[in-house]
Amino acid sequence: MVHYKLTYFDARGLAETARQLFVLADVEFEDNRLTIEEFQKLKPTLPSGQVPILHVDGFEISQSAAIWRYLARKFGYSGKTPEEEATADSIIDHFKDFLVSFKHYGAGLFFGKSQEELNRVRKEIVEPACKFYFSVLKKYLEKNTSGYLVGSDLTYADIAVAENLTSLKNTNFFNPDEEKTLAAFHQKVNETPKLKEYLEKRKYSIL
Amino acid sequence: MVHYKLTYFDARGLAETARQLFVLADVEFEDNRLTIEEFQKLKPTLPSGQVPILHVDGFEISQSAAIWRYLARKFGYSGKTPEEEATADSIIDHFKDFLVSFKHYGAGLFFGKSQEELNRVRKEIVEPACKFYFSVLKKYLEKNTSGYLVGSDLTYADIAVAENLTSLKNTNFFNPDEEKTLAAFHQKVNETPKLKEYLEKRKYSIL
Incomplete structure (x- = not known):
C-alpha cells in the first residue's frame, strides 16, 4: 500500500484541501502536524523552506496546489476532460x-x-x-x-x-x-x- | 482542425510559454496581440479582466499557468508520470x-x-x-x-x-x-x- 505523509502546521490552511481529498477517496494518510519548533528544524531540508509537503512512498511534492492536483488526479477529482x-x-x-x-x-x-x-x-x-x-x-x-x-x-x-x-x-x-x-x-x-x-x-x- | 487563439499584449510576458509550446508541437495558432485600447475594450468580457486568454474552438481558458499546463498535456510537455x-x-x-x-x-x-x-x-x-x-x-x-x-x-x-x-x-x-x-x-x-x-x-x- 502506498504511504502518504502530509506535513503541515496544526491548522487547516494550505493542507486542508489535501486532507479532504484523502477523506473523499477513503485513503489513509499520515497527518503530520508540526509545532513551530519542529517546523524550524525541518525548514532547511525543504525545497523552498515551506510547507505543506507531501511524501508519497518517499517521493516529495512541494507547493499546495501541485499537491492538491496530484491527489485530485489520482482520486478522480480533477475534472473529467x-x-x-x-x-x-x-x-x-x-x-x-x-x-x-x-x-x-x-x-x-x-x-x-x-x-x-x-x-x-x-x-x-x-x-x-x-x-x-x-x-x-x-x-x-x-x-x-x-x-x-x-x-x-x-x-x-x-x-x-x-x-x-x-x-x-x-x-x-x-x-x-x-x-x-x-x-x-x-x-x-x-x-x-x-x-x-x-x-x-x-x-x-x-x- | 482545432482553432487555437491566444490573446495577450504585444509582448512575451505571460503568453510566451504558450507560444513556444505551439512552436515545439508544430501546431498553428492565432497570435492575437492587443494594443492597450483593444485590451480595455475586451476587459469587461474576460472572466477576471485579465490576459492571457486561450480560446480552443471557442472554449475559453484563463490564467497563464492553466493555459500552459493544458497545452503541455496536449502536446506531451507536462512530464511522463x-x-x-x-x-x-x-x-x-x-x-x-x-x-x-x-x-x-x-x-x-x-x-x-x-x-x-x-x-x-x-x-x-x-x-x-x-x-x-x-x-x-x-x-x-x-x-x-x-x-x-x-x-x-x-x-x-x-x-x-x-x-x-x-x-x-x-x-x-x-x-x-x-x-x-x-x-x-x-x-x-x-x-x-x-x-x-x-x-x-x-x-x-x-x-
Whole structure:
C-alpha cells in the first residue's frame, strides 16, 4: 500500500484541501502536524523552506496546489476532460491570486498584530481583493448549471474554494446572507456525504 | 482542425510559454496581440479582466499557468508520470510565487516609474526574491542529472523558467557569469532545435 505523509502546521490552511481529498477517496494518510519548533528544524531540508509537503512512498511534492492536483488526479477529482481540468486549474490560480492578498491578514493574526493594523489590512487589502475574487467565482458559478464550479461533479477547485470560504466566514470577510450564490455553493460542497461527516468532527482552527 | 487563439499584449510576458509550446508541437495558432485600447475594450468580457486568454474552438481558458499546463498535456510537455507532472507543477508554482515580487518591477517599467523608484523596487523587493527563487531552482537542477528541471526531457516548467530567465537577464537580475548552473540550464533550453530557430527570429521585447 502506498504511504502518504502530509506535513503541515496544526491548522487547516494550505493542507486542508489535501486532507479532504484523502477523506473523499477513503485513503489513509499520515497527518503530520508540526509545532513551530519542529517546523524550524525541518525548514532547511525543504525545497523552498515551506510547507505543506507531501511524501508519497518517499517521493516529495512541494507547493499546495501541485499537491492538491496530484491527489485530485489520482482520486478522480480533477475534472473529467482536459477542458474541465483546465477550468479547475484556472479557478485554483484565481484563488491563489486572492491568497496573495488574504495572507497579509492571516500572517497578521498569526504574528499577533494590533487590532488597528488588522483593521487597516482588512480595509485596504483584503476587502477589495474579496470583492474582485467573489465576482470571478460568481461568473463561473453562474455560467455552470450544476451548482459546482466546473462540470457536473465535485472537483478539487470546489473543495479548495469552499474550504477557504469557511476561513473567510470565520474572519468576517464572507457573509452568507449577503452573498447568496456563494453561500449556496459553500453549503452544497459542505454537504457532500463523506465531507459532511468529516467537517462535523474535525478540529476547529480559524484558518 | 482545432482553432487555437491566444490573446495577450504585444509582448512575451505571460503568453510566451504558450507560444513556444505551439512552436515545439508544430501546431498553428492565432497570435492575437492587443494594443492597450483593444485590451480595455475586451476587459469587461474576460472572466477576471485579465490576459492571457486561450480560446480552443471557442472554449475559453484563463490564467497563464492553466493555459500552459493544458497545452503541455496536449502536446506531451507536462512530464511522463504523475510524479513528474507534480514536480513540473510545483516548479511552476515556485515560479509564480516569484512573479508576485517581480511584477512590481515589470509594472514599474510599464507605467514609466522614475529610475529612483525602479531602483528601490530592485533592491528592496526583486533582488531578495531572486536570491531565494534561484536557490530553489538550483536545488531542483542539482538533484536532477539531465540538465532539465524534471526527469530526462523538456517540460513546460523548463520553458516557463528559461523564458523568464531571459527577462531577468534583460533587466540585469540574472547574470550568467555569476549563476553558472542557471546559465547552463538557460542555454540548454534555448538550444532546443525548434526553439532555437524561433528565438532567433522572434520580435524583441524586454519582458
